[in-house]
Amino acid sequence: MDVLDLARLQFAVTGSLHFLFVVLTLGLAPLVAIMHTQWALSGKPLREGMTRFWGQIYVINYALGIVTGLVMEFQFGLSWSGLSHYAGDVFGAPLAMETLVAFFLESTFLGLWIFGWGRLPKALHVACIWIVTLTAYASAFFIMAANSFLQNPAGAVARGGRLELVDAGALFTNKTLVFAFPHVIGAGLFTGAMVLVGASAYNLRRRSDQVQFFTKSLRTGVLFASLGIFLTVGFGYAQFGGLQDGKFKGASAAAAGVPLSSMMLIGDLLMFVVLFLMLPLIYFLPRWRWTHPLLIAMTPVPFVVAILGWLAREIGRQPWMIWEKLTVADAMTPGLTSGMITFSLVGFVTVLGLLALVDYVLIARVVRRGPRDLALGAADEQRSPALSY
Amino acid sequence: MELIWFALFAVLLAGYFAIEGFDLGVGLLLPVLGKGQQGRDHMVAAMAPFVLANEVWLVAVAGALFGVYPALEGEVLFGLYPLVVVMLLAWVVRDAGLWFRRRIDGPAWRRFWDLMVAAGSLGLSFGWGVALYAAATGFGSSLLHPLGLMLGVVTTLLFAYHGWTFLCWRAPGFAGASRSGRALLVSGLVAALPVVGVTVGSMRYLLDSSAPPATLSVLSLMVLPFAPIVVVAQVWVWRTFRPGRDAVRIPSFF
Numbered sequence: 001m002d003v004l005d006l007a008r009l010q011f012a013v014t015g016s017l018h019f020l021f022v023v024l025t026l027g028l029a030p031l032v033a034i035m036h037t038q039w040a041l042s043g044k045p046l047r048e049g050m051t052r053f054w055g056q057i058y059v060i061n062y063a064l065g066i067v068t069g070l071v072m073e074f075q076f077g078l079s080w081s082g083l084s085h086y087a088g089d090v091f092g093a094p095l096a097m098e099t100l101v102a103f104f105l106e107s108t109f110l111g112l113w114i115f116g117w118g119r120l121p122k123a124l125h126v127a128c129i130w131i132v133t134l135t136a137y138a139s140a141f142f143i144m145a146a147n148s149f150l151q152n153p154a155g156a157v158a159r160g161g162r163l164e165l166v167d168a169g170a171l172f173t174n175k176t177l178v179f180a181f182p183h184v185i186g187a188g189l190f191t192g193a194m195v196l197v198g199a200s201a202y203n204l205r206r207r208s209d210q211v212q213f214f215t216k217s218l219r220t221g222v223l224f225a226s227l228g229i230f231l232t233v234g235f236g237y238a239q240f241g242g243l244q245d246g247k248f249k250g251a252s253a254a255a256a257g258v259p260l261s262s263m264m265l266i267g268d269l270l271m272f273v274v275l276f277l278m279l280p281l282i283y284f285l286p287r288w289r290w291t292h293p294l295l296i297a298m299t300p301v302p303f304v305v306a307i308l309g310w311l312a313r314e315i316g317r318q319p320w321m322i323w324e325k326l327t328v329a330d331a332m333t334p335g336l337t338s339g340m341i342t343f344s345l346v347g348f349v350t351v352l353g354l355l356a357l358v359d360y361v362l363i364a365r366v367v368r369r370g371p372r373d374l375a376l377g378a379a380d381e382q383r384s385p386a387l388s389y
Numbered sequence: 390m391e392l393i394w395f396a397l398f399a400v401l402l403a404g405y406f407a408i409e410g411f412d413l414g415v416g417l418l419l420p421v422l423g424k425g426q427q428g429r430d431h432m433v434a435a436m437a438p439f440v441l442a443n444e445v446w447l448v449a450v451a452g453a454l455f456g457v458y459p460a461l462e463g464e465v466l467f468g469l470y471p472l473v474v475v476m477l478l479a480w481v482v483r484d485a486g487l488w489f490r491r492r493i494d495g496p497a498w499r500r501f502w503d504l505m506v507a508a509g510s511l512g513l514s515f516g517w518g519v520a521l522y523a524a525a526t527g528f529g530s531s532l533l534h535p536l537g538l539m540l541g542v543v544t545t546l547l548f549a550y551h552g553w554t555f556l557c558w559r560a561p562g563f564a565g566a567s568r569s570g571r572a573l574l575v576s577g578l579v580a581a582l583p584v585v586g587v588t589v590g591s592m593r594y595l596l597d598s599s600a601p602p603a604t605l606s607v608l609s610l611m612v613l614p615f616a617p618i619v620v621v622a623q624v625w626v627w628r629t630f631r632p633g634r635d636a637v638r639i640p641s642f643f
Contacts, residue, residue, distance in 0.1 A: 059488075060488070060492065063488035066484060067481040067484050070448070070477060071481065073452070074451060074473060076455065077455070077462045077463050077467060078466050078467060080463075081462065081463020081464070081466070085460060085463060088460065088462060088600070089604045090604070092456040092459040092600065093604055093608055093611075095456060096453055096456025096612070097452075097456070097608070097611050099448050099449045099452025100449050100456075100619075101611070101619070103445060103448055104448070104449050104619050107441045107442065107445035107448070108619070108622040108623060109622060110441055111438060111626060112438075112442075112622075112625065112626060114441075115438035115630065115641070115642065116629055119629055119630075120629065164603065165603050168610075333463060333467050336467070340470050343474065344470075347474055347475075347478055348474075351482065355481070359489075362492045365492075375491060375492070376642060378642075379638035379639065379640055379641060380638075
């Protein structure tokens, strides 16, 4: 492999790892926010348990989203400085907005939510998780806007060998953005909801306590999985109306075709199963133990499909970094050596890969143990006289 | 407009040193002051509520670098390639250590991740000194230049001192000494001194490399209205987790 292949491989692997965690973050955040709201309104211990249990899974997953995201942010400057030299005046703006506004607020309020348990007034504590959800969506919007600019460089003109921003409105109403953003939000919601379904089915199958807890969780999961898959598939097909000219045609079509057609096939199948089998049977699923192995087996599928979707979108863009303006080869940092990229590739992939494995083991452990001894909100529990014996 | 964005960039960068500096400092001091698991838990619990709100300042610096100084972004990061990779890995390992250390109860598990927190904090603290020297010399010098390495030792010691001051401020019972908020402010300013020097020194260079007015206008329009909310959120963190009786709660999530 030459330097360019290695640099692309590094971006593809770290980007895919990042999205595996981000897609679940995007899905669990609103679900946990809804559970927390129900807890605050009803004061029921069941709702508190759901908030803390699914919240704990959400924050453990979040850790890997952060650390892979750090690598993504700095990778542009390390391997792809040709991009910022040619189009940084345009492409940099949405990325700057993502970090300066969306992620800044998201990180600050997530800290308040996790560590403010029992310290913040109830309403403000709930507000924190809603702000985290909103800013996570805003982050997704800005990142998708930046990516859409690569697909279809709207709102910019080339002047003096560089792209210049002339129409910010066009940047944020890009035809490759308007349907792709709700598509991603839907995919996140679907993924998060299917984790609720799979983990609840696992617990309903193997334990006799907590039946009510996981029955409610499973039904919530099926409900939001239905909404999620409906949005994902609907806006997925809608995207074909906004493709840049020439995408999925010509040389890149063969390479992008495999992930594209696999994603669509599995996506359609999932929609059929969720909308026409799981949703009508929502009342019976928690009790029908024979369905549980199938529900558990479905949990990883949305993650695979989400990565296939990105592969189709990004491979379909080749050989362009910015569609018909800048090639990927020209976007690579001049002077990047195979020694440098090998060093960073091995470092990032090893460390992030191992951490991702550990993170999944930790999430699986929380699922297996069920809603007891949860670390999220534990300090508050010990202080509260009602709960200490 | 260029001046406003330079000021914002400088504040974010200096602010990162002044507040994330004490998180790194506490990490550095873990093996030194953290006698036993309980001690280390106490130290981490003292800084835990601040970490997410503090480290995000550097994420914002990098975003601002991309948006406001796109021409410099590649130059700076590529000029420090191996160092940036090592510092990123240090940051990743430090964060993973914080998130993972309390997820399983075994003593070996805890010790391992505490070591990762300390090693990651060391990599970042030392790396900053080396990076600042390289930036001050226009990325022309070797990353192993003795002066750069010396500056690495200086930033490490400054962060450690800042971390100790923070512990004395928020957990005086544990640290065995008490420091006021004003002392913490002073140690934060001192920790930020090296980076302020380099940023002010490269002011002209940065101003000349600013993105064109059209880009800065859009950035201003979309970012500045949210600035008050960001400030309020940050102030709220400091108010909520201010020192006092029952400030450091165990078990903490980190």
